[in-house]
Structure formats: C-alpha cells, structure tokens
Amino acid sequence: xxxxxxxxxxxxxxxxxxxxxxxxxxxxxxxxxxxxxxxxxxxxxxxxxxxxxxxxxxxxxxxxxxxxxxxxxxxxxxxxxxxxxxxxxxxxxxxxxxxxxxxxxxxxxxxxxxxxxxxxxxxxxxxxxxxxxxxxxxxxxxx
Amino acid sequence: xxxxxxxxxxxxxxxxxxxxxxxxxxxxxxxxxxxxxxxxxxxxxxxxxxxxxxxxxxxxxxxxxxxxxxxxxxxxxxxxxxxxxxxxxxxxxxxxxxxxxxxxxxxxxxxxxxxxxxxxxxxxxxxxxxxxxxxxxxxxxxxxxxxxxxxxxxxxxxxxxxxxxxxxxxxxxxxxxxxxxxxxxxxxxxxxxxxxxxxxxxxxxxxxxxxxxxxxxxxxxxxxxxxxxxxxxxxxxxxxxxxxxxxxxxxxxxxxxxxxxxxxxxxxxxxxxxxxxxxxxxxxxxxxxxxxxxxxxxxxxxxxxxxxxxxxxxxxxxxxxxxxxxxxxxxxxxxxxxxxxxxxxxxxxxxxxxxxxxxxxxxxxxxxxxxxxxxxxxxxxxxxxxxxxxxxxxxxxxxxxx
Numbered sequence: 050x051x052x053x054x055x056x057x058x059x060x061x062x063x064x065x066x067x068x069x070x071x072x073x074x075x076x077x078x079x080x081x082x083x084x085x086x087x088x089x090x091x092x093x094x095x096x097x098x099x100x101x102x103x104x105x106x107x108x109x110x111x112x113x114x115x116x117x118x119x120x121x122x123x124x125x126x127x128x129x130x131x132x133x134x135x136x137x138x139x140x141x142x143x144x145x146x147x148x149x150x151x152x153x154x155x156x157x158x159x160x161x162x163x164x165x166x167x168x169x170x171x172x173x174x175x176x177x178x179x180x181x182x183x184x185x186x187x188x189x190x191x192x
Numbered sequence: 193x194x195x196x197x198x199x200x201x202x203x204x205x206x207x208x209x210x211x212x213x214x215x216x217x218x219x220x221x222x223x224x225x226x227x228x229x230x231x232x233x234x235x236x237x238x239x240x241x242x243x244x245x246x247x248x249x250x251x252x253x254x255x256x257x258x259x260x261x262x263x264x265x266x267x268x269x270x271x272x273x274x275x276x277x278x279x280x281x282x283x284x285x286x287x288x289x290x291x292x293x294x295x296x297x298x299x300x301x302x303x304x305x306x307x308x309x310x311x312x313x314x315x316x317x318x319x320x321x322x323x324x325x326x327x328x329x330x331x332x333x334x335x336x337x338x339x340x341x342x343x344x345x346x347x348x349x350x351x352x353x354x355x356x357x358x359x360x361x362x363x364x365x366x367x368x369x370x371x372x373x374x375x376x377x378x379x380x381x382x383x384x385x386x387x388x389x390x391x392x393x394x395x396x397x398x399x400x401x402x403x404x405x406x407x408x409x410x411x412x413x414x415x416x417x418x419x420x421x422x423x424x425x426x427x428x429x430x431x432x433x434x435x436x437x438x439x440x441x442x443x444x445x446x447x448x449x450x451x452x453x454x455x456x457x458x459x460x461x462x463x464x465x466x467x468x469x470x471x472x473x474x475x476x477x478x479x480x481x482x483x484x485x486x487x488x489x490x491x492x493x494x495x496x497x498x499x500x501x502x503x504x505x506x507x508x509x510x511x512x513x514x515x516x517x518x519x520x521x522x523x524x525x526x527x528x529x530x531x532x533x534x535x536x537x538x539x540x541x542x543x544x545x546x547x548x549x550x551x552x553x554x555x556x557x558x559x560x561x562x563x564x565x566x567x568x569x570x571x572x573x574x575x576x577x578x579x580x581x582x583x584x585x586x587x588x589x590x591x592x593x594x
Contacts, residue, residue, distance in 0.1 A: 114529035
C-alpha cells in the first residue's frame with residue numbers, strides 16, 4: 050500500500066478537498082468540452098479561455114474519484130498563464146508520462162508530476178488523464 | 193459441494209492470494225471448459241452444417257449436442273434454443289425482430305429501473321422508433337420489483353414486459369412467474385433477462401411460462417462470446433430474422449429467399465462453435481455441482497459478509513436483504529473508484545461503477561457503487577480477507593483525509 054499512500058498523501062488530497070478554479074463560467078470567450086467515462090461515472094467539464102496565444106483561464110467542474118477531480122484542479126493551476134504552445138506541450142508530456150510512453154523529461158510538469166505514481170495503477174490512468182484530454186479538446190476548439 | 197475442492201478446477205485461482213469477487217461481471221472458467229475449447233481447436237476445428245466429411249459431421253454433432261444440453265438445462269425444446277453472442281444480443285434480437293415488427297404507438301412496454309442496459313436500451317430504441325410507450329414499474333423502498341407495483345403499470349395496452357430474473361446490482365430475485373402469469377392475462381408477452389439467474393438458480397421455462405429468456409455463457413463458467421436466446425416455438429416461427437447470410441437461408445432467388453426453420457434462421461454465418469461446445473461443458477459442470485447447492489452456498493457467503501460489514505463503521509450497504517450472492521455498497525465519503533484501487537492492492541477483484549445499470553445507480557442517488565459477487569469457488573476465507581480489506585481501506589482513506 051506504500052505506492053497508494055504516496056500517491057494520495059501528496060498533492061492529490063489537497064486538490065481533492067480544496068479544488069482550484071472549480072465552477073463553470075457562462076462566457077462565449079471560453080471553449081467548453083465535456084468528457085464522461087460511463088463505466089466508472091467520472092464526468093468532467095473543462096473550459097479554457099485563450100487570449101493572444103496565452104491560456105488566460107481554465108475552469109472545471111464535475112464528479113468523479115479523487116484522482117479525476119484533483120487532476121482537473123492541478124491541471125488548471127499548472128496551465129493557467131502559460132502560452133498555448135507550452136500548455137499543449139505540457140499536456141502532451143503529462144499524458145505520455147501517464148501512459149508509459151516516452152516523454153520529454155525536460156518539460157516542467159510542476160505539481161502534475163506527482164501523477165507519475167498513477168502508472169503503478171494502470172486501471173486508474175484514465176481517471177488521471179480525463180481532465181487533461183478535455184483541456185486539449187478546448188484548445189482544438191479554439192484553433 | 194465443497195468450494196475448496198472446486199477451486200482447484202479453476203486455473204486462475206492457482207494464485208492462492210487472489211480473491212475473485214466479480215462473478216456478476218464474468219465468472220472464472222474451470223479446466224473442464226478450457227479443455228473442451230482446446231479439444232475443438234485441436235481435433236475438429238472445422239465448420240458446422242456445411243461439410244459432407246466426417247470431421248464436419250463430428251463438429252456439428254458436438255455443436256448441436258450443446259444445444260440439447262442448454263435446452264435440457266432450462267427445460268426447453270431443442271428448436272427453441274438460439275445461440276447468440278451473449279445475453280445482450282439475445283435481448284436485442286427479441287426487441288428488433290419482435291418489437292419493431294409488432295409494436296405501434298398504442299402499445300406499452302414495461303421495463304424497470306432495475307434493468308441492465310442490455311434489457312432496457314433495446315426497448316427504449318423500439319419505443320423511439322414505434323412510438324410505443326415505455327413504462328417503468330415503480331420500485332419498492334428496497335429497490336425491488338413487486339407484484340403490487342407491477343399491477344399498477346400493467347394494463348390492456350401492455351404488449352411487452354421486459355424485466356430481469358435477478359438484478360445484477362441488487363441481487364434480488366424478481367417474482368417473475370407471477371409477473372408472467374399476470375402479463376399473459378393482460379395479453380402481453382414477457383422477455384426475461386436471466387443473465388444473473390442462469391448461473392445461480394435452476395430455471396424452468398415451461399414452469400414460469402416466459403415467452404423469451406436470455407443468458408450469457410461467460411457468467412456461468414462458459415466461454416465469452418456465446419449466449420442463448422430461448423423463445424417459444426410459435427413466436428419464433430412468426431418472427432423475421434434480423435441478420436441475413438449464409439446457413440440461415442433455404443431457397444435463394446434473385447429477388448426473394450426463404451429461411452430455414454428455427455433456430456437456424458436466426459443463426460447466420462459461422463457460429464461460435466467452440467463457444468457453444470464450451471458452454472455445454474460448463475452446463476455439465478454446473479449440473480454436477482447442483483444449482484441448488486450453488487445458490488445456497490452463495491447466499492451463506494453473502495449473509496456472512498453482510499453481517500461482518502455491518503459491524504464496520506462508515507459502510508453503506510444498499511441491498512442487505514439480497515436473495516443471491518451480490519452486495520452493493522460504498523465506503524462513506526470515498527468514491528468507489530478510489531476504494532477499488534485499494535482492494536486491487538490486496539489482490540481482491542471486484543467491481544466499481546455503474547455495473548451497466550445506470551438507472552438503478554440514479555435511483556439509489558449515488559455516483560456509483562462497489563459490488564462484490566460470490567460464486568461456487570468462493571470460500572469463507574475469501575469473505576474474511578475481503579472484510580479485512582474493507583477495514584483497511586476505510587482506515588487508509590480516513591488517514592489521508594477523506
């Protein structure tokens with residue numbers, strides 16, 4: 050259980066209990082993507098606002114397990130303020146890290162790096178990636 | 193029956209640390225079934241109903257002998273057994289072939305929130321296309337289908353009643369025989385989802401008098417990819433095939449064709465030959481152990497475990513009075529997906545989520561549940577290990593701040 054303990058004790062519980070940037074905004078300047086994992090019930094909506102090539106804001110809302118909900122919060126904190134290309138690079142790196150693919154270790158994932166531990170629980174990779182996939186969706190919408 | 197001896201037949205359980213509590217999703221397979229599959233592929237892996245050579249004759253004999261075993265297993269006639277991919281495709285066959293061709297906007301279809309998606313969605317589709325009205329039996333306070341509530345929705349417009357024999361989330365046995373009697377009185381047909389019943393209790397289709405009944409092989413020690421639709425001969429004769437192609441046809445002309453007799457008109461293409469033969473072996477195994485013994489054993493394990501779980505704080509059980517070996521529960525404040533990772537760490541396989549039955553999850557007003565389900569290979573030690581793991585999970589998640 051040591052792996053599990055490490056995983057939960059770090060950033061995850063903090064963001065699960067005190068999610069940042071939670072709650073959606075009714076503003077046409079935001080692109081919205083809703084992703085659902087019908088098998089487990091994770092249900093996440095992510096919004097992003099891109100201005101002059103910079104991620105101005107990210108909002109999220111939904112229901113799910115602690116890994117799913119906390120990763121949405123961590124994602125928003127990590128990516129707000131980044132320029133769009135960097136945000137895309139970080140997101141891509143994060144997903145590659147989770148799915149055990151080769152990834153660019155020089156990219157700074159900031160707090161999101163703790164989700165590396167999720168690799169030890171393959172059944173949970175989806176939980177940790179769903180919010181990031183939704184963010185990538187909002188970027189595609191904005192392009 | 194002795195589960196300690198039976199366990200030895202299941203190669204997956206060679207790992208003695210493994211506790212398998214997800215039979216409601218799929219059962220493990222005994223060596224007798226696995227060997228039967230190998231035997232087909234090694235000794236006579238040819239097509240059925242086609243070859244005029246000896247090997248094909250043998251394969252056909254074995255395939256059809258499995259149909260005989262299935263028919264005897266549920267007390268049906270040989271020609272009333274259609275092999276399908278599973279219970280889902282069997283229930284879809286009824287809805288598509290019977291439902292789409294016989295229902296209209298004046299008709300009503302009775303389903304319930306206790307159904308698996310494969311029973312409710314095909315009829316939702318029929319309702320959307322034909323405009324027949326989809327009606328839900330109100331569940332009682334425990335989440336059961338009761339005769340009293342069933343009578344409230346049954347009327348002269350009811351044309352189809354599509355309900356489960358045993359719920360895959362709550363483990364309740366529906367009063368199906370009485371439901372069928374009342375439905376027939378009202379002039380309706382009844383299609384029974386028996387996916388959770390066939391592995392666990394003895395079924396007699398003549399006694400309950402159902403019109404259709406479906407189940408899957410893989411939940412009853414058989415291979416994946418094989419399932420069964422039982423239908424009354426008279427109904428099947430009148431129903432059109434929903435898939436067309438090889439083997440199901442009789443005479444083929446340029447602009448029309450005729451079909452073989454049932455069951456063959458519903459079995460186009462090369463069937464799941466090994467799967468059907470394997471299912472026959474699974475039925476042999478279940479008969480040897482005895483379904484009554486299996487049902488009794490599972491209920492004992494369920495009652496024992498519920499009693500233990502009730503002693504643990506922060507555990508919510510949704511179906512304490514289940515009639516079969518299924519427990520749906522949660523650890524207060526812990527999302528089931530978080531919890532199930534802890535159980536996985538203790539090498540306990542169980543389910544977390546919607547169990548392909550979102551309507552009952554919504555009815556329970558929860559996001560999802562944990563579920564354990566018992567079978568003939570589970571022991572009291574499995575229950576104890578599981579209960580200890582529940583305590584460990586509860587303590588762990590509290591300690592990290594849930």
